[in-house]
Structures are given as structure tokens and as C-alpha cells.
Amino acid sequence: MTAIAHDMPAVRADPRRFARYMPLVPAVAFLAIVFVIPVAQLLFLSFFDNKGNPTILHYERLVANATYFQVVLNTLSYSAWTTLFCLVGGYPVAYLIATISARQRNPLMLWILVPLWTSFLVRVLAWMVILGAQGVINRTLLSLGIISQPLNLIYNFFGVMVGSVHSLMPIAILMMLSVMLNIDRSLSNAASTLGARKSMAFWRIYFPLSLPGVAASGLMVFVTSLGFFIAPQLLGSPSNIMLAQLIIVQLEESLNWEFAAALSVVLLAATIIVVVIFDRTLGLSSLTGETRAAGAGRKGPVGRLSSEIGQRLGSALGWGSVYMEILLGRIMPGRRRLGPERRPILWIVGMTGVAFLALPTFFLIPISVSENRFLAWPPQGFTWRWYEVYFSSPVWVDATLRSIGVGLATAALSMILGVPAAFVLARHHVIGKSVILSLMLLPMVLPHIIVAVGLFYLYAKIGLVGTNIGLIIGNTIFSLPYVVITVMAVLRNYDERLDQAAWTLGATRGVTFRRVTLPLLKAGMVTAFLFAFVKAMDELAIALFVADAGTPLLPKQLWQEMSYKIDPSLAAVSTLILIIVGLSIAIVQMLNSFGARRRTDDV
Amino acid sequence: MNTKLRLDQVAKSYGPVRALRPTSLDVPQGEFLTLLGPSGSGKSTLLQILAGLTACDQGEVWIDGRRSTDTPPHDRGIGLIFQNYALFPHLTVAQNIAFPLEMRKMPRAEIDKRVARMLEVVQLPQVGNRLPRELSGGQQQRVAFARCSVYEPSIILMDEPLGALDKRLRDDMQTEIRRLHKELGATILYVTHDQEEAMAMSDRICLMNDGGIEQLGTPSEIYFRPRSVFAAEFVGHANFVKPAPELTASDRCMVRPENIRILKEGEQADTVVEATLEDTVMLGAFSRHIARLATGERMVAVNWSDEKGAPHHPGERVRLGWDGAKAVMLSAERGR
Numbered sequence: 001m002t003a004i005a006h007d008m009p010a011v012r013a014d015p016r017r018f019a020r021y022m023p024l025v026p027a028v029a030f031l032a033i034v035f036v037i038p039v040a041q042l043l044f045l046s047f048f049d050n051k052g053n054p055t056i057l058h059y060e061r062l063v064a065n066a067t068y069f070q071v072v073l074n075t076l077s078y079s080a081w082t083t084l085f086c087l088v089g090g091y092p093v094a095y096l097i098a099t100i101s102a103r104q105r106n107p108l109m110l111w112i113l114v115p116l117w118t119s120f121l122v123r124v125l126a127w128m129v130i131l132g133a134q135g136v137i138n139r140t141l142l143s144l145g146i147i148s149q150p151l152n153l154i155y156n157f158f159g160v161m162v163g164s165v166h167s168l169m170p171i172a173i174l175m176m177l178s179v180m181l182n183i184d185r186s187l188s189n190a191a192s193t194l195g196a197r198k199s200m201a202f203w204r205i206y207f208p209l210s211l212p213g214v215a216a217s218g219l220m221v222f223v224t225s226l227g228f229f230i231a232p233q234l235l236g237s238p239s240n241i242m243l244a245q246l247i248i249v250q251l252e253e254s255l256n257w258e259f260a261a262a263l264s265v266v267l268l269a270a271t272i273i274v275v276v277i278f279d280r281t282l283g284l285s286s287l288t289g290e291t292r293a294a295g296a297g298r299k300g301p302v303g304r305l306s307s308e309i310g311q312r313l314g315s316a317l318g319w320g321s322v323y324m325e326i327l328l329g330r331i332m333p334g335r336r337r338l339g340p341e342r343r344p345i346l347w348i349v350g351m352t353g354v355a356f357l358a359l360p361t362f363f364l365i366p367i368s369v370s371e372n373r374f375l376a377w378p379p380q381g382f383t384w385r386w387y388e389v390y391f392s393s394p395v396w397v398d399a400t401l402r403s404i405g406v407g408l409a410t411a412a413l414s415m416i417l418g419v420p421a422a423f424v425l426a427r428h429h430v431i432g433k434s435v436i437l438s439l440m441l442l443p444m445v446l447p448h449i450i451v452a453v454g455l456f457y458l459y460a461k462i463g464l465v466g467t468n469i470g471l472i473i474g475n476t477i478f479s480l481p482y483v484v485i486t487v488m489a490v491l492r493n494y495d496e497r498l499d500q501a502a503w504t505l506g507a508t509r510g511v512t513f514r515r516v517t518l519p520l521l522k523a524g525m526v527t528a529f530l531f532a533f534v535k536a537m538d539e540l541a542i543a544l545f546v547a548d549a550g551t552p553l554l555p556k557q558l559w560q561e562m563s564y565k566i567d568p569s570l571a572a573v574s575t576l577i578l579i580i581v582g583l584s585i586a587i588v589q590m591l592n593s594f595g596a597r598r599r600t601d602d603v
Numbered sequence: 604m605n606t607k608l609r610l611d612q613v614a615k616s617y618g619p620v621r622a623l624r625p626t627s628l629d630v631p632q633g634e635f636l637t638l639l640g641p642s643g644s645g646k647s648t649l650l651q652i653l654a655g656l657t658a659c660d661q662g663e664v665w666i667d668g669r670r671s672t673d674t675p676p677h678d679r680g681i682g683l684i685f686q687n688y689a690l691f692p693h694l695t696v697a698q699n700i701a702f703p704l705e706m707r708k709m710p711r712a713e714i715d716k717r718v719a720r721m722l723e724v725v726q727l728p729q730v731g732n733r734l735p736r737e738l739s740g741g742q743q744q745r746v747a748f749a750r751c752s753v754y755e756p757s758i759i760l761m762d763e764p765l766g767a768l769d770k771r772l773r774d775d776m777q778t779e780i781r782r783l784h785k786e787l788g789a790t791i792l793y794v795t796h797d798q799e800e801a802m803a804m805s806d807r808i809c810l811m812n813d814g815g816i817e818q819l820g821t822p823s824e825i826y827f828r829p830r831s832v833f834a835a836e837f838v839g840h841a842n843f844v845k846p847a848p849e850l851t852a853s854d855r856c857m858v859r860p861e862n863i864r865i866l867k868e869g870e871q872a873d874t875v876v877e878a879t880l881e882d883t884v885m886l887g888a889f890s891r892h893i894a895r896l897a898t899g900e901r902m903v904a905v906n907w908s909d910e911k912g913a914p915h916h917p918g919e920r921v922r923l924g925w926d927g928a929k930a931v932m933l934s935a936e937r938g939r
Contacts, residue, residue, distance in 0.1 A: 189656050190689035192676040194750065195706035204702075208693050315705075338658040338673045 020428055023420030024436060027480065030417055031439055035477050038454030039446070043268070045457070046261035058262035068246070072266060075243040078160065078232070079225040085165045086221045087214055089353050090172040095210075096350030097173075098180035110589065111358040116170035117531075117581045118361055119538040121558045122574040124234050125375075126360040127163050128154065128566065129367055131235075134376040136363055155237050163231035168224060169357060172217040179213025198341070199321035203314045211310065219278045220445070223271050227447020230540060234562055243267050244449045248544070251453065264450045271446065361578060368571035375566055386572040395552050396573065403537050403554035406468060410475040410536035411529045417476070418483030418532075419525070425484070426491035437484075444481040448541035451477060456545040466548035474542035479532035486531055490524030523591035530584045537580075605632040606668070607758060607790045608653065613662030615648050622648040624815040625662060630792065632757075635784055637793045639801040640811035641837070646794050649811070650760050653792065654683045666758070677706070682751035682759040682789075686766055688743050690735035696746050697722070697731035703754040721749045724783070741772045745779070752787055761793045765800065777803055798838045802826070810834055829857065832933055842902045844876070855933050862929035863904035865892060865921050872924025878902060880919045894921060 049055045062068045097108050115123060130136045131153035138150040153159060183206060191201035229244035241249075243263060250260035363377075368386055370379030390396050418440075424430060425437055443451060455474050456465065464470035498520070502512040518525075543556035554577070561570055608630040615623040623645040630636050638646035651657035653664065655676035664672045671679060691699050697718050704714045722728045725745040735743055744764060751759060761780075765773045781804060784791050795801055801808050802822045810817040810825060810833075818825055818834045829835035832843070835857045842858045866872060878894035881901075885908055892904045892915065902923060915921070 184687065184689065186685050186687060186689040187691060189654075189676070190683070190685055190691075191702070193654050193656070193679070193681060193683040194703035195677045195680075195754070196702075197675075197677050200706065205691055338655060338675060 020424065021430060023424045024430070027417040027421040027440065027484075028436060031443075031477070031480070034455065034458070034473050035443060035451065036439075038458045039268075039450060041457060042261050042450065042454040043265050045258055046265045048258060050256075050258060058259045061259065062262060062266065068263075071241060071243055071246055072270070074240060075226060075267075076270065078164075078228075078242060079222045081161060082164045082168060082225040082228075083218050083222040085161060086169045086172040087176075087218055089165065089356070090169045090176060090217065091210075091214065092346060092349040093169075093353035093357075094173045094176035094180055094213075096346055098177055098183075099185075108354060110585070111354050112170050112173055113585060114581070115166065115357045115361070116174070117534050117585055119555065119558075119574075119577050119581070120167050120230055121538070121540065121555055121562065122364070122577050123166060123361060124163050124230060125558075125562060125566075125570055125574055126364050127159070127166065127235060128562075129363050129375045129377065129571070130360055131159055131162065132375060134374065136377045139377045154235055157236070157240065159235035160231050160240075163235040164225055164228060166357065166360065167228075167231065168221045169353070171224075172221050173353075175217040175220060176210065176213040179216070180210050183209045196318075197322050197325060199325055200318040203318035203321060207317075208310055208314050215278070219274065223274055223445045226271055226274075227267060227449055229449060230559075243270075244447060247449055247453065251456075251545075257457070260453060264447075264453060267447050268450055275445070361574070364571045364574045364578070367568055368575045370568055370571075373567060375568065375571065386567070386569040389569040390572050390576070396557060396569075399552035399554050399557040400573075400576075402468070402551060406471045406475060406553065407533045407536040409468070409472045410479050411532035413472060413476045414479040414483045414532040415525070415529055418480050418528070419487055422484045422487035422491065426488045427496070440484045441481045443477045448478065448539070452541035452545040455542070459546060465546060466551045468551070470546050471542065471551070471553070474546045475536040475539050478539055478542070479535045482531045482535055483528045486528040487521075487524060490521055490528075494520065523588075526591055527588050530588060534581060534584060537577075606630070607632045607634075607666070608792070609665035610649070610653075611663045611665065613649075613652055613659045613664060615652060615657065615659050621814050623652070623659075624813075626816055627662075628809065628816065628819070630790060633788055633790055635781075635791045635793065635804060635806045637795060637801040637805035637808045638811055639795060639798060639808050639837075640817070641796055644811040645814040646811045647762060648814075650683075650762055650792065650794050653758075654681055654760055655679050656683075680754075680756050680758075682754075682756035684747050684751050684759065684761040684764045686763045688735075688747040688764075690743060690746060690750070692735055695732050695734055696727070696738070699735065699746060700750045700753050703750065707754060717753055721753045724786070725749045740768050741776060744768065744776060748780070748783065752783065752789070755787070756789065758790045758792070761791065763794055763796070765795075773800070780804065802838075808838075810837065812837070827859075828931060829933065832857075835931070835933060840903060840905075844874075844896075844900065844902070857931045857933050858925050858929060860891070860903045860905040861889075863902065863923050863925050864906060865904060865915065866924045870924070873927035874930065875922055875924040876902075878921055878923050880915055880917055880921050882917055883915050892921075894923060 046058055047054055047056065049057055093112070097105055097112070100108070128135070132138070133150040133154075135153070137153060138147075141147045142150065153162075187205050187209070188201045191205045192198065196204065227244050229242060229248060232240070232242045233245055243266065247260050247263045247267070250256045250263060366379040367375055367377075369382050369384065370376075371381035371383045371385075372379065421436075421440065425433060425440075430436070452474065455470075455477075459465040459470050464473075494517075498516055499512050502516045503509070507515065538555060540555040540559055543553040544559070547553050547556055554573075558570065558573065606629050608628075610626055610628040612625040612627055613623065614621075614625045626645075626649065628649075638649060640646045648657065652659045655671075655674060659672065662672075663670055666674075666679060666681070690696075691702065694702065700718045700721055701714050704717060709717075718731070719728075722731055725748060727742060727745055727749070730738060730742065730746075735746065738746065747764070764780075765776050768776060777800060780791075780793075793801075793804060805822055807819065807821055808825050809819050812833050817837075818830050820828070825834060825838050829838065829841075832841075832855065835841040835843075840860050842860060842863065843855045844858065864870075864872065866875065876896055878896045880892060880894050882893045884891045884893075888908060889905050890908045892906070894902050894904065896902060904923060
């Protein structure tokens with residue numbers, strides 16, 4: 001504390017200093033009441049029995065029973081595998097996108113964003129169509145005579161992995177990409193004029209510089225997948241369940257709230273341990289996109305060792321690939337003309353990754369008009385029947401309208417709370433900025449199920465379960481971080497001197513905001529709003545625990561139908577969701593390209 | 604004279620944009636040649652083609668008498684110093700300097716010895732273990748120079764290496780680069796858009812404009828004998844006057860400001876014009892006089908400041924004069 005006091009001798013009782021914090025108050029208060037308190041309460045609850053007496057019984061039960069320990073191990077290994085595949089699969093895609101021209105980049109980015117914005121449940125349904133016993137892969141291989149029996153691609157570890165990796169790879173790619181785009185291209189050129197071949201330049205220079213992005217994506221994917229239950233439940237086998245599924249079972253079937261709370265504590269503890277280990281070795285700052293060189297800053301012995309190992313590894317890989325290159329050159333001689341690189345292998349690997357992310361959902365469209373009763377490939381005939389089922393079902397229509405309404409209200413509330421906070425965080429030096437920012441972003445990494453369960457306890461006491469208000473508040477917890485991140489990113493690129501110019505030209509602060517700031521930030525604001533809206537439409541954990549039979553929601557309805565009966569009407573619903581998402585993305589792209597054009601016109 | 608580098612009809616287009624017209628250039632061993640020109644004149648493209656970072660559409664590049672048009676950059680043995688230095692941010696200063704030696708598979712002991720010696724040469728013996736961003740701009744510049752000369756390339760290309768430095772540091776570094784040039788005996792190709800820098804450092808200047816070479820010559824040739832209006836205007840200040848009646852209208856006559864005198868009463872010169880003085884600025888050693896001719900043309904004369912001479916006032920009628928030998932006849936066409 002004394003250190004802080006020394007650094008900030010300017011702290012005086014200046015009312016303007018406190019006014020500066022005012023825009024943060026609503027967001028922080030909101031999160032304190034509906035996020036921090038419920039989660040804390042939940043943790044508290046785990047130390048009591050069902051009569052309200054303090055006990056550590058639940059933890060004893062956890063430790064005593066080897067099955068629960070197995071579930072924890074399952075969850076950890078599942079997350080580790082998901083992380084590995086996301087990073088290995090995502091890296092070439094991110095590298096490809098980072099190193100092509102901007103003109104080629106935009107369409108590829110679109111194909112990464114489409115799955116990111118598409119409801120996870122819809123994507124899981126698509127994988128059911130592709131991987132099922134009568135699915136695309138099995139039917140194709142059977143008809144080609146390559147296999148005689150359908151392969152078991154679903155309801156096992158493979159299915160879960162495919163679904164989870166598909167779900168998390170876009171985030172991994174975007175986080176790696178944000179670091180890669182900041183790597184100065186002249187560094188690779190410098191390496192080659194200094195005598196390094198392309199492959200050597202990559203392993204010694206580019207790869208080490210991209211590692212902070214890899215580490216940040218790894219953390220994000222690992223922590224997110226710890227709380228996953230959708231893919232394990234719908235694509236996995238019942239014998240191999242995850243922690244989050246166990247929590248749901250305890251709540252919905254055993255009605256053992258206290259034990260569920262204890263399980264949530266384990267999940268939370270695992271999350272926190274991972275984050276702390278990450279911070280100790282690599283530093284959390286790489287998460288917020290502040291690129292730091294791998295060998296930089298405060299660094300314990302672990303960090304030094306890992307950077308030492310990293311350099312040795314880079315060197316070994318570099319020389320390995322150089323000899324490979326020379327060898328290949330011997331096998332396939334021929335005078336190569338110096339020219340733009342074609343990099344066929346990178347293109348093939350990268351585009352395979354993009355296809356893996358972008359294509360699956362499109363298989364739902366033909367299924368939605370197929371006469372076949374099951375999600376069987378290939379589609380047969382043509383019928384609007386499944387759309388009729390959807391539109392004539394009051395539950396589906398009610399769920400859709402409510403989801404859209406709740407989504408719009410959530411996006412509005414997230415903007416009201418998030419935009420002022422983002423302005424303060426992006427533009428001013430506020431004391432405790434990192435703490436406040438961490439609080440805002442925390443809901444993104446915490447397993448949603450923990451927050452949802454905590455809210456359920458709170459709502460049960462104050463009668464908000466099954467209300468629209470309750471749903472909007474719950475969804476806002478998760479949409480808020482996306483609004484804050486998006487708006488902060490837009491503000492980082494905004495030239496504040498434009499505002500200053502407007503003031504010196506005689507505009508008041510209000511007029512400046514309306515005539516200069518807002519028009520320039522419009523595209524970013526709309527993006528933030530739509531992001532919040534789409535996230536809210538897709539939020540299943542809140543829908544499961546806060547909605548009730550009287551308040552059907554789209555994700556909950558999808559989840560229930562997918563768990564019990566699967567028919568093409570689900571594909572019809574999914575197609576409609578795809579259309580909504582597609583329109584949202586189209587709006588964002590149009591706004592962005594319009595903004596870009598206007599900027600180039602100015603030059 | 605030993606030709607180190609030869610460009611033979613090298614050209615490059617980016618789509619419809621002609622970055623470099625067919626250009627030929629010979630650079631002898633050990634020369635300090637500056638590519639001078641405004642942005643977009645093709646000088647950076649030329650450098651990129653020499654380094655092998657950009658492929659040319661046509662023509663040939665010869666290095667040390669070997670055809671090198673298709674040699675990849677890592678095999679050219681050319682040193683390139685980038686505008687932003689391009690120091691590897693994750694490697695220490697010593698590791699940065701060791702990088703090209705490692706690429707040449709030099710034994711570790713030899714690498715350490717050379718790195719230490721190079722740090723001495725650039726007068727930074729203490730910073731080997733620091734990261735680039737812990738250094739000042741001038742220090743980074745010297746590390747970039749050390750990294751690129753440690754493997755003793757016989758050709759060093761520099762792409763506006765002093766652009767990011769402030770004026771004083773830039774002057775120091777100019778001297779430094781001149782010193783290192785003499786010490787290492789390397790052939791240096793230096794890109795800049797700063798004419799004073801080009802004058803101060805070069806053996807020869809290659810003036811570029813609009814994707815081609817405008818004029819090639821020593822600094823004094825370019826300054827005193829520009830071959831085109833562009834060359835005259837880009838290097839130094841130029842006065843243009845209507846040609847004598849016997850010349851065609853497209854030809855112009857150029858006189859440098861320091862060669863125009865304000866004539867005293869009765870003083871004569873080869874050419875004399877009448878003008879009205881608009882402004883006089885005392886710059887210390889020199890004074891600059893701005894005058895307007897009856898035809899509306901503006902002329903600038905720069906003369907030694909004279910404390911005792913009669914002071915000039917705006918609005919005053921003066922006679923300006925210069926010697927015929929100091930006037931340069933220019934064709935309005937390009938000088939090539």
C-alpha cells in the first residue's frame with residue numbers, strides 16, 4: 001500500500017476524480033449483486049448440510065468416493081485434449097490468416113466468425129447429422145464400399161472431442177491471430193537477409209513471438225472446457241461424464257443442492273488453479289492482448305527455464321526443417337524463380353481447418369427439408385413439413401419470440417452498463433483498473449453453470465425464477481464482458497485528438513460526442529450490441545436453471561428436444577437460427593466495410 | 604573499377620502501379636551510394652529487389668559478377684538495415700547479433716568472440732544481455748548496424764535508417780556510419796528522402812523520381828549541374844527565370860540563390876534583372892532576400908549577412924544579378 005501511495009502523490013479530494021469513476025459504478029454494482037454474491041453464497045452453501053448445520057460432509061463424500069475423483073480426472077483430461085487439438089488445429093489457420101493480404105483475409109475471417117456466432121446447440125446438432133450411424137460420413141463411406149459397418153463416431157470420446165474442438169477453435173484462432181497480427185513482418189525479412197531460410201525464420205523468430213497468443217488461447221480453451229456439459233451430454237457416452245454434468249444431475253435428479261455446491265467449488269478451484277499457474281509462468285497480461293515478448297518482464301525461474309527450453313526447441317525445429325528443405329530440394333530439383341511464396345501445404349492445412357469450422361452447419365439446411373423422419377443422410381424428397389411443425393407449435397414460437405425479446409433486452413442492458421464502463425477503462429488511468437477489468441471479464445472464464453446455479457439460489461429466495469427480468473439479468477452477466485471487450489477494442493483504435501479538435505473548434509462535450517465520437521464508433525457499437533444479443537440467444541446454463549416450464553427459451557427447448565427425440569424439425573429451427581445469425585454478421589460486415597471505405601476516402 | 608552490384612533493366616509493377624521502370628545501375632566496390640527521392644519514387648522497391656525480398660518482373664541482378672536475380676535473400680550475403688531496425692524483440696542484443704553467425708553454423712566460441720568485438724565497435728559493450736526495447740533509439744540503431752555487419756557482408760543496404768531519430772542524434776549517427784563504412788570497407792547503398800543527409804554522406808547520389816533514375820552523380824554534380832527541373836528543385840533551392848528570347852520556350856534557366864547578388868549602385872553582372880524586394884530574413888551567417896520580378900516571378904537570393912552594408916527594406920526596388928557561368932540551362936523534359 002505504501003508503494004501505491006508513493007506512486008500517486010496527486011490523490012487529492014478533487015471531486016472530478018471521483019466523477020470519473022461514476023460510469024463504472026452501475027456495471028460494478030450489477031456484477032457485485034448478481035454475480036459475486038450468488039457465487040460466493042454457493043461456495044458458502046457447500047459447507048452446510050441440508051438442515052443448515054456447518055459440515056464438511058460433502059467434501060468427505062467427494063474424497064471418499066473414487067467415482068467422483070474419476071470425474072474430476074475425466075474433466076481435466078478432456079479439457080487438456082480439447083486444448084491440444086484447438087491449438088494444433090487452430091495455429092495453421094491463424095498463421096495463414098495473419099500472413100495473407102488483407103483482401104484475402106476478410107473472407108476467411110468471415111468463415112471463422114460464422115461458427116463463433118452460431119448457437120453451440122445448432123453446431124452440435126450438425127455434428128449429429130455428420131457423425132451419426134446414418135450420418136454423412138458413414139453413409140458416404142458405406143456407399144463407396146470403403147466400410148461395411150457404420151463406424152462409431154458419436155456417443156464416445158471422439159464425438160465429444162469433435163464437438164468441443166469445433167466449439168472452441170474459433171476463439172483459439174482469434175486470440176492467436178490478435179498476437180500474430182502484431183508481429184512485425186519485417187522481422188521475418190530481417191531473418192532471411194541475415195541468412196535464415198524461410199523455415200528457420202519461422203521457427204526461430206515468428207513462432208516464439210506468437211507463443212504468448214498460443215498460451216492465452218490455451219488458457220481460455222482449457223478453462224472454458226472445464227465447465228462444458230453440452231458436448232459431453234449430447235455427443236458423449238453416459239459412462240464418461242464431466243463435472244458440470246454431475247452438478248446438473250445432483251441438482252435436477254438428486255436435488256442435493258449442497259453437494260452440487262461442493263462440486264461447483266471443485267470446478268471453481270480447478271479453474272482458479274489453472275489461471276494462477278498460468279499467471280505465474282506466463283503472466284495474465286497476454287490475455288488482454290498486450291503482447292509482451294516471451295523473454296520479458298518479471299520472470300521466475302520457471303519462466304526463465306521455459307523460455308530457455310523454448311529457444312532450444314525453436315533452434316532444433318529450425319535446423320530440422322532446414323535439412324528437410326535441403327533434402328526435398330535434392331529430391332525435386334529444378335530452378336525456382338524468386339517470387340511470391342505459394343505455400344501450398346499451409347493453404348491445404350489452413351483451409352481444411354476453415355472448412356472444418358465453417359461447413360458442418362450447412363448440412364442442416366438440406367436435412368430441414370428432407371422427408372426422412374430421422375436425421376438421416378442423404379436427404380430424401382422435399383417438404384416444408386418440419387417448418388410447419390415449428391410454426392404450428394406454440395411452445396417453439398413462444399420460445400423463439402421470448403428468446404429474441406430477452407436477447408434484445410439483454411443486449412440493451414449490457415450496452416447501458418458496459419459502454420460507459422468501457423469508456424472509462426479505455427481512456428482514463430483509474431486506480432484498480434486491472435481489478436475492475438478482471439471482474440468484468442471473469443464471467444467469460446468462469447463455468448457458466450456455477451453462475452447459473454448461484455443465481456438460481458438467489459432467485460428462488462426473491463421470486464425471480466422463471467421471470468423475464470431474471471433471465472435478462474442472468475444473460476447480461478455473460479454478455480457484458482463481450483460488450484466491454486468490443487467497445488474497448490474499438491476505442492483503442494479511436495484517435496482522441498479528433499474529439500480534442502472538435503472542442504477547440506467550439507463544440508461542447510455533448511455535441512462532440514453526438515457529432516464526432518458516436519458516428520465514428522457506430523460500427524463498433526452495433527457489433528457489440530449484436531455480439532451481446534447472439535450470446536444471450538445461445539446461453540443455455542441460464543435458460544436451464546432460471547427459466548421454468550412457463551417461460552420456454554430457444555436454447556432450453558433445443559436442449560430438451562435434442563436430449564430426448566431428434567427429428568428434422570430441429571434442423572428447421574436450426575436453419576432459422578442460422579438465418580438470424582447470418583443477418584447479424586452481414587450487418588456487421590456491411591458496417592465495417594462501409595467504415596473502411598469511408599476511411600480510405602479520407603486519405 | 605570493380606563492379607560490386609549491377610542492375611540490368613530491372614523493373615517491377617504492383618498490379619497497374621509501376622513501382623520501378625526498367626532501371627540499370629552499376630555500383631563499384633567500396634562506394635557509398637545514396638538512393639535519394641520522394642516517397643513513391645521507387646527507391647525502396649529497388650532496395651527490396653537487391654535484397655531479394657521482392658522479385659523483379661524483368662531484368663537481372665548481378666552481385667560480385669554472379670547472376671543473382673533468383674537467389675533467395677538468405678544466400679545473397681547482403682546486409683540490410685530496416686527502417687524500424689527489425690531487431691528481434693524476444694532475443695537479447697547479443698543473441699540478435701549472434702543470429703546471422705548461427706545461421707552460418709559458426710562454432711559457439713567464435714560467435715561469442717565476434718559478438719563481443721562487434722559490441723565494442725559500435726561502442727555498446729555493456730548492453731549484450733539487454734532486450735532491444737530496453738535501449739534508446741540511437742542504441743537500437745547501432746545494434747541493427749552491428750547485427751548486419753558482424754558477418755562481414757561486402758554489401759550493406761540501409762533503408763532510411765535514421766528516419767526515426769531526432770536531429771542531433773541523426774547528425775551523430777551520420778558520422779558514425781561514415782566511420783564504419785571506412786573501417787569495414789563495405790559497399791553501402793543508402794536510401795533516404797533527406798537531401799542534406801544524402802549530400803553529407805554519399806560518394807555518389809542516385810536521384811530517383813517516378814519509378815526511375817532522374818540523375819546519377821556526385822553530390823556536387825547533382826547540386827551544381829542538375830539535369831532536370833525536378834533535380835534542381837529536389838536538391839537545394841532553385842530560381843527559374845524566363846530564358847533569353849533566342850531559346851525555345853520549354854527551356855528554363857536555373858540559378859541557385861547563393862549565386863544571385865543584390866547589386867550595389869553601378870555594380871554590373873552578366874545577367875541583371877529589376878525586382879521589388881518583398882522580404883529579408885536574417886539567418887545568421889546568411890540573409891535570405893525574397894524579391895518579385897515585374898513578370899510576377901519570385902526569386903530568392905541568399906547572400907552573406909553584412910552588418911555594415913546598407914539595410915534593405917520591403918518594397919525597395921533592387922537590381923539582381925548573376926554570372927553566366929552560374930546559370931544552368933535545363934530542358935523541361937526529364938534529364939534522362
